[in-house]
Amino acid sequence: MELNHKSNKPLHLQAEEVLRTLIDSEEYKSGKYLPNEIELSQKLNISRNTLRQAINKLVFEGLLIRKKGVGTKVVQKGIISGVKNWLSFSQEMKMLGIEIRNFELHISWKKPNEEICNFFNIDKKNPIKCIVLERVRGKKEYPFVYFISYFNPKIPFTGEEDFTRPLYELLEKEYQITVKTSKEQISASLAGEEIAEKLDIKTTDPILIRKRFVYDTNNTPIEYNIGYYRADSFTYTIEAER
Structure with a gap:
């Protein structure tokens, strides 16, 4: 002092x-x-x-x-994220000293919508199915984020991978893919029925929607990710220099 x-x-x-x-x-x-x-x-x-x-x-x-x-x-510490030196979710939580629990984990194969087709440069008329990873994650007390990740169909996923591991560590060690760039979009909305059920909140509670467009070191699109966060558990900071 x-x-x-x-x-x-x-x-x-x-x-x-x-x-x-x-x-x-x-x-x-x-x-x-x-x-x-x-x-x-x-x-x-x-x-x-x-x-x-x-x-x-x-x-x-x-x-x-x-x-x-x-x-x-x-202010009670929640999830704090920003644009400088972006981190994976697992890295963000480790940095904050938050022990993460997976409340749900689902793997499926789905046809991508037009936006995702454009991101991965997939033929929209006859789209290839992408592997989709859905996870509800949070502290041991309650969930605070619902993730949906679509992956580039060129990645030779089988669906048998251990997706409880940190995702980018899995990509690097199993498929020699090193992610480098994340472009993000942040918006706000009310939870609605589906998200409210996942995050154990009211349908009228606010959420933050975070889209991540992730590229590897060769600027190849790797992951299209949408995260739905409880607004009471997520702070996004921006640092800019002139």
Whole structure:
């Protein structure tokens, strides 16, 4: 909780680093209120305005939330994803320290729709069936995402693969396919009956829909993935530099 007042780094940035450490600590990460601004500014030996600069940045990032007349609260950690150095779902969860449970896992062969045919460059008039992997995944307490993945029919899947393994690890070790690029689309919707049943939520609850278009190192399309996330468990961040 000590800042270096002789450092060239601005005090509000040092305060921000201290707050980030607090947010990630066991004591606060489940959603505890921070000490009030007067107490916190005194501990850090900075003005309340300097402290507010740091707090405002973390509120903007969705890590803190202010409640008027109550205080500043740490947002309970959900799934946080972003566009910089994209990760597989398994890697994202491992990074966050979340142990994942598969609630459902289904494998089938289906004819792709027009959008998927265009992505994989499949003849729309006589489409080849793709192997489709459907998974409902989440914490041990509840599911929070329903994935549907279509794979390029040129991948020699048999349907007997162990899809409980991390997907991209399986592709690399069994088929020498290394994924590199993910192009994504994010949208919002109400759950509806099918998704609500999968995620154990109400039909009128909000969800986030995340489409991923995954390519290998040769820019060959590998996976067309749609993820339906509980909105209370998913935060998407974007970092941009000018």
